[in-house]
Amino acid sequence: MEIQERVLENVVVVDLNGKLTIGEGDALLREKINSLMQQGHTNLLLNLGEVPYVDSAGLGEIVRTFTTVKHQGGTLKLINLTKRIKDLLTITKLLTVFDTYDSEAEAVGSFKS
Numbered sequence: 009m010e011i012q013e014r015v016l017e018n019v020v021v022v023d024l025n026g027k028l029t030i031g032e033g034d035a036l037l038r039e040k041i042n043s044l045m046q047q048g049h050t051n052l053l054l055n056l057g058e059v060p061y062v063d064s065a066g067l068g069e070i071v072r073t074f075t076t077v078k079h080q081g082g083t084l085k086l087i088n089l090t091k092r093i094k095d096l097l098t099i100t101k102l103l104t105v106f107d108t109y110d111s112e113a114e115a116v117g118s119f120k121s
Contacts, residue, residue, distance in 0.1 A: 009033030011040045019051040019116050020044055021087075025058040028066030033059075037066075041073045050082035051119045053112070057088030062096060074106065083107075087115045 009026035011033075022040060027033060044052060054070070056062075062070070070086075077084040085107040089097070097103040109115035 009036050011036055013040070013044065016112075016116050017119075019053055019119050020049045021053045021055055021112065021116075023055045023058070027061045027063075028056075028059050028069065029061065029063040030065030034065045034069040037069050037073060041076060045077065045080050045082065050077070050080070052077055052082060052084045053115050054084060054086050055088050055112070056086060056090065056093055059090065059093065062093055067096065067100065067102070071102065071105075083119065085109060085115050085118065087112055 009024065009028065009032050012023040012025070014021050014023070022044070024033065024037070028037065041052070054073070074084045087109045089108055094103070094108075097106065097108075107118065109118065
């Protein structure tokens, strides 16, 4: 799992690349989000376009990340969901919890309203 971050306007886009699984990506994601929150970033986009697989630990980490950001007054939105991840979120009824977008520009714009 590789994680890159970039800033677009007032939003930090967190680009994930690789499997989000126990022992592989879950701890990296936790560290990255905690670091961004400590730096004062509150508008976060999680780009899942290059994530081919998410296991239960990875899904749990996405939920934990969402909760952490929300409790600290921030907003986390998901972009570029693959069919597999969208199906997983639908089956687990989590798709209704997250704001999801197909386009990065649309997601960044949603923070302004």
